[in-house]
Amino acid sequence: xxxxxxxxxxxxxxxxxxxxxxxxxxxxxxxxxxxxxxxxxxxxxxxxxxxxxxxxxxxxxxxxxxxxxxxxxxxxxxxxxxxxxxxxxxxxxxxxxxxxxxxxxxxxxxxxxxxxxxxxxxxxxxxxxxxxxxxxxxxxxxxxxxxxxxxxxxxxxxxxxxxxxxxxxxxxxxxxxxxxxxxxxxxxxxxxxxxxx
Numbered sequence: 001x002x003x004x005x006x007x008x009x010x011x012x013x014x015x016x017x018x019x020x021x022x023x024x025x026x027x028x029x030x031x032x033x034x035x036x037x038x039x040x041x042x043x044x045x046x047x048x049x050x051x052x053x054x055x056x057x058x059x060x061x062x063x064x065x066x067x068x069x070x071x072x073x074x075x076x077x078x079x080x081x082x083x084x085x086x087x088x089x090x091x092x093x094x095x096x097x098x099x100x101x102x103x104x105x106x107x108x109x110x111x112x113x114x115x116x117x118x119x120x121x122x123x124x125x126x127x128x129x130x131x132x133x134x135x136x137x138x139x140x141x142x143x144x145x146x147x148x149x150x151x152x153x154x155x156x157x158x159x160x161x162x163x164x165x166x167x168x169x170x171x172x173x174x175x176x177x178x179x180x181x182x183x184x185x186x187x188x189x190x191x192x193x194x195x196x197x
Contacts, residue, residue: 003029004058016121019026019066021169024178026058029161035149052089054075059109060085065114067130069123077130084134098145098194107182108133114179117144117172136186144194145170146185153191 003026008018033051037043064081067074086103112129119125148155161177168174185193 001054001057002061004054007062008065011062011068014131015097016066018117019062020117020175021166023063023066023109023113024175025166026062026161027106027113027178028159028166030055030058030106031148031159038150042160055105056085056089056128059105061113063109064107067090067123067126074127077127081130084137094188100143100145102139102141103133103135103136103143103186104146106110107185108137110178110182114182116177117175118179125169125184141189143185143189146193 003022007019007022007026010022030051033054037047040043040157057179060082063085064078067078067081069075085108087100088105112126112133115125148159158181162181165177
């Protein structure tokens with residue numbers, strides 16, 4: 001949640017580059033928090049609610065502000081993005097163990113933040129990417145629950161690579177790593193990212 005709030009403040013102060021990287025750091029922390037809670041046997045109903053609130057802050061509000069301009073239609077797109085994250089978090093339980101219905105907002109946010117970094121904040125690219133991510137989030141497609149840190153060694157190596165990329169943030173192609181990671185979750189959800197793989 002702290003990364004989300006820091007990203008919001010960065011966006012509001014015109015520091016888009018920093019705001020994008022804070023969303024990507026939030027992505028890494030979100031993948032780790034559940035694993036850490038389970039490892040410490042600290043899971044609770046309150047923790048689950050706080051996790052949803054942190055997800056909404058970081059992957060809803062903070063990410064939507066990457067789309068913010070003085071243009072009315074861009075602001076409408078911001079609101080649509082926030083609402084799709086809200087709908088995704090509240091109503092898209094699949095009822096199937098270890099499966100999500102609709103693309104998890106963490107991946108759509110990572111793709112949007114990476115696209116912003118790679119395009120230099122090109123609004124045409126961000127608009128198209130945001131609309132695609134909204135459609136993926138509200139789709140009825142199934143995506144596996146991705147316990148990356150509680151899975152195979154190669155998935156842990158992918159995560160470790162993401163941590164290393166944070167320290168390479170001054171190197172522009174570093175965000176390509178997050179883009180490829182997140183797009184692979186869309187393109188190969190069960191063949192790569194299923195808990196059974």
